Amino acid sequence: MPASLFYTDEHEAFRTQVRKFVEREISPHIEAWEEAGxxxxxxxAKAGExxxxxxxxxxxxxxxxxxxxxxxLLTEELCRPGSGGIVxxxxxxxxxxxxxxxxxxxxxxxxxxxxxxxxxKICALAVTEPSGGSDVANLRTTARRDGDHYIVDGxxxxxxxxxxxxxxxxxxxxxxEGMGGISMLVIDGDTPGLTxxxxxxxGWWCSDTATLYFDGCRVRAENLIGxxxxxxxxxMQNFNNERLMLAGMAIASAQVCLDEAIAYARDRETxxxxxxxxxxxxxxxxxxxxxxxxxxxxxxxxxxxxDQGQWPIAEVCMLKxxxxxxxxxxxxxxxxxxxxxxxxRGVKVERIYRETKVLAIGGGAEEIMKELAAxxxxx
Amino acid sequence: MKILVTVKRIPDPDASVKFANGAVDTxxxxxxxxxxxxxxxxxxxxxxxxxxSKKRHAEIVVCSVCPAAQRQHITTFLAMGADRGVVVxxxxxxxxxxxxxxxxxxxxxxxxxxxxxxxxxxQDTEGxxxxxxxxxxxxxxxxxxxxGVTWDQDGKAMVVSREVDDGVETKKVPLPSVITxxxxxxxxxxxKNGVTPDDYTYNEGPRLASLRGITMAKRKxxxxxxPADLDVEAxxxxxxxxxxxxxxxxxxxxxxxxxxxxxKLATEAKVL
Ligand SMILES: Cc1cc2nc3c(=O)[nH]c(=O)nc-3n(C[C@H](O)[C@H](O)[C@H](O)COP(=O)(O)OP(=O)(O)OC[C@H]3O[C@@H](n4cnc5c(N)ncnc54)[C@H](O)[C@@H]3O)c2cc1C
Numbered sequence: 330m331p332a333s334l335f336y337t338d339e340h341e342a343f344r345t346q347v348r349k350f351v352e353r354e355i356s357p358h359i360e361a362w363e364e365a366g367x368x369x370x371x372x373x374a375k376a377g378e379x380x381x382x383x384x385x386x387x388x389x390x391x392x393x394x395x396x397x398x399x400x401x402l403l404t405e406e407l408c409r410p411g412s413g414g415i416v417x418x419x420x421x422x423x424x425x426x427x428x429x430x431x432x433x434x435x436x437x438x439x440x441x442x443x444x445x446x447x448x449x450k451i452c453a454l455a456v457t458e459p460s461g462g463s464d465v466a467n468l469r470t471t472a473r474r475d476g477d478h479y480i481v482d483g484x485x486x487x488x489x490x491x492x493x494x495x496x497x498x499x500x501x502x503x504x505x506e507g508m509g510g511i512s513m514l515v516i517d518g519d520t521p522g523l524t525x526x527x528x529x530x531x532g533w534w535c536s537d538t539a540t541l542y543f544d545g546c547r548v549r550a551e552n553l554i555g556x557x558x559x560x561x562x563x564x565m566q567n568f569n570n571e572r573l574m575l576a577g578m579a580i581a582s583a584q585v586c587l588d589e590a591i592a593y594a595r596d597r598e599t600x601x602x603x604x605x606x607x608x609x610x611x612x613x614x615x616x617x618x619x620x621x622x623x624x625x626x627x628x629x630x631x632x633x634x635x636d637q638g639q640w641p642i643a644e645v646c647m648l649k650x651x652x653x654x655x656x657x658x659x660x661x662x663x664x665x666x667x668x669x670x671x672x673x674r675g676v677k678v679e680r681i682y683r684e685t686k687v688l689a690i691g692g693g694a695e696e697i698m699k700e701l702a703a704x705x706x707x708x
Numbered sequence: 709m710k711i712l713v714t715v716k717r718i719p720d721p722d723a724s725v726k727f728a729n730g731a732v733d734t735x736x737x738x739x740x741x742x743x744x745x746x747x748x749x750x751x752x753x754x755x756x757x758x759x760x761s762k763k764r765h766a767e768i769v770v771c772s773v774c775p776a777a778q779r780q781h782i783t784t785f786l787a788m789g790a791d792r793g794v795v796v797x798x799x800x801x802x803x804x805x806x807x808x809x810x811x812x813x814x815x816x817x818x819x820x821x822x823x824x825x826x827x828x829x830x831q832d833t834e835g836x837x838x839x840x841x842x843x844x845x846x847x848x849x850x851x852x853x854x855x856g857v858t859w860d861q862d863g864k865a866m867v868v869s870r871e872v873d874d875g876v877e878t879k880k881v882p883l884p885s886v887i888t889x890x891x892x893x894x895x896x897x898x899x900k901n902g903v904t905p906d907d908y909t910y911n912e913g914p915r916l917a918s919l920r921g922i923t924m925a926k927r928k929x930x931x932x933x934x935p936a937d938l939d940v941e942a943x944x945x946x947x948x949x950x951x952x953x954x955x956x957x958x959x960x961x962x963x964x965x966x967x968x969x970x971x972k973l974a975t976e977a978k979v980l
Contacts, residue, residue: 342917346787384919393923394923
């Protein structure tokens with residue numbers, strides 16, 4: 330009998346390989362990278378070489394066809410060192426590239442996709458602006474047609490891999506107000522007029538985050554992704570997948586918290602007995618496991634539904650909230666169980682505790698998820 | 709050139725060992741490939757390929773003695789890049805090393821292979837026997853515990869180095885022959901084949917299989933043989949009389965002073 334409805338032997342074989350990659354290339358360095366506020370650029374090439382960057386992208390451009398569970402387990406394994414920053418940074422093409430592969434012209438795909446999947450170029454997605462991230466339909470960065478170029482003016486903020494990105498997928502206003510005037514452009518990192526400033530954050534330290542300024546940037550018209558003024562749908566479709574992945578990250582991070590808390594509670598003795606023998610602590614652990622179990626059940630089911638071609642938008646919104654709430658709970662309890670040790674830098678649960686909010690805000694904040702779900706439910 | 713590589717499944721060494729009825733209980737074990745066999749496959753791949761152009765100069769066949777339905781470990785090796793597989797369908801847990809060696813020797817002959825590359829031992833039983841027994845059965849030269857391998861294509865030989873107590877010993881074994889691999893063979897420059905530039909640096913350790921490799925592995929040919937196809941009677945001359953977990957360790961003591969420690973070592977532990 331199969332051990333899972335969703336995972337096959339092939340998935341497990343892939344999981345083993347990813348785990349080895351993470352143990353070899355990431356875990357030994359993660360603390361130093363987090364403290365340094367960056368991880369080396371070569372990691373992209375290393376991940377590209379073993380095909381990790383190409384999972385789920387078209388074969389024709391150097392990727393490997395994969396289902397949602399390959400992508401999910403890749404995310405889960407990358408979360409094991411307890412740094413969401415490495416996942417967000419190393420995989421920033423996971424949100425930056427799909428608009429190009431899903432809607433871009435063949436020429437755009439040929440030009441940009443292979444080098445990104447090989448880890449030679451870094452790709453970022455820039456939607457959020459200083460004036461607001463939730464209200465995507467009212468974004469203000471403009472792209473004005475000038476002959477066979479667009480002239481881009483405006484700014485983007487909180488952009489993951491923003492400082493290092495060579496290729497930036499940018500949401501711009503090409504038309505009138507509202508969602509009907511939005512397009513997506515591929516903008517090269519070395520475009521004159523593009524400047525960037527780094528942002529310091531509560532968590533995700535090893536991932537670089539930036540504000541980007543576009544000041545009269547000339548961008549070839551061929552770099553338009555899909556049709557002019559039809560970018561909004563692509564952005565939303567991209568968000569749906571991002572939310573599924575963010576939910577995966579949240580649940581995997583919650584699992585790390587649980588594992589760390591169990592290990593500590595077994596080891597730590599207080600008043601002459603291991604912590605894990607205390608009912609208060611045991612119940613805390615079960616409560617964490619219980620939430621993880623529920624969130625994971627929903628995650629797997631929705632991953633399967635999306636693989637079937639369904640668009641369960643409300644459900645994915647609710648899942649993102651379930652997952653990030655689960656993570657917030659587990660991080661809080663894990664730090665508590667570790668006591669003072671949980672408050673010391675270099676401990677996974679301390680790091681994860683600082684990463685709870687970014688998952689509850691990024692890719693669509695909790696309140697926005699509820700609004701969107703409510704609308705989908707016809708409320 | 710055809711390289712045969714042996715691979716064994718073992719119970720996950722990271723899992724805790726279960727005991728039942730005076731034996732190790734593997735009924736619920738997760739089976740994983742033996743680590744040293746991963747070094748063997750990596751060695752074979754480095755011998756066979758031009759690391760720059762990825763062209764192959766030798767065929768790599770992976771061979772495992774295991775129940776045909778449990779050959780997941782072979783898929784992993786095919787995913788790393790071996791060309792095809794041979795499974796000898798038998799319950800490996802019921803065979804002794806000599807029976808396994810006979811089966812592998814049978815496959816080696818049937819394939820007409822030029823080189824057998826094995827791990828130096830399997831992590832579960834740590835026997836360190838199969839490679840040597842196969843060499844004995846086939847009357848082939850053997851170089852065991854390889855830490856470095858250089859293919860001398862002109863001399864039709866392998867130059868194999870290994871660490872010994874007072875340094876590194878190097879031998880040249882004419883093909884066909886047998887090599888068993890130690891850990892150092894997967895260091896970045898341990899294997900040279902005369903095709904890949906000698907200064908080429910591999911990543912340390914056995915290579916990882918990509919998702920594409922894993923997908924492709926399912927399409928690679930795996931031949932299934934029975935021991936009878938190789939004229940071998942699969943069995944064991946060894947019977948296990950019992951396996952028991954080691955006694956639980958008594959709790960440690962915290963001593964107050966060096967004097968007390970010395971006294972306890974002398975009177976309680978009686979080691980002084
Ligand atoms: C570390 C990090 C990395 C990021 N990476 C990227 C990236 O790579 N690319 C990118 O484009 N963006 C990125 N973001 C931006 C992220 O997606 C936005 O922060 C998010 O969408 C929220 O937008 P905002 O911060 O402008 O908040 P706002 O939209 O200003 O919202 C502020 C608060 O008000 C709430 N709110 C807003 N509107 C309503 C309403 N109508 N009713 C009730 N409540 C409301 C929100 O839920 C939120 O709690 C990143 C953010 C962070 C923190």
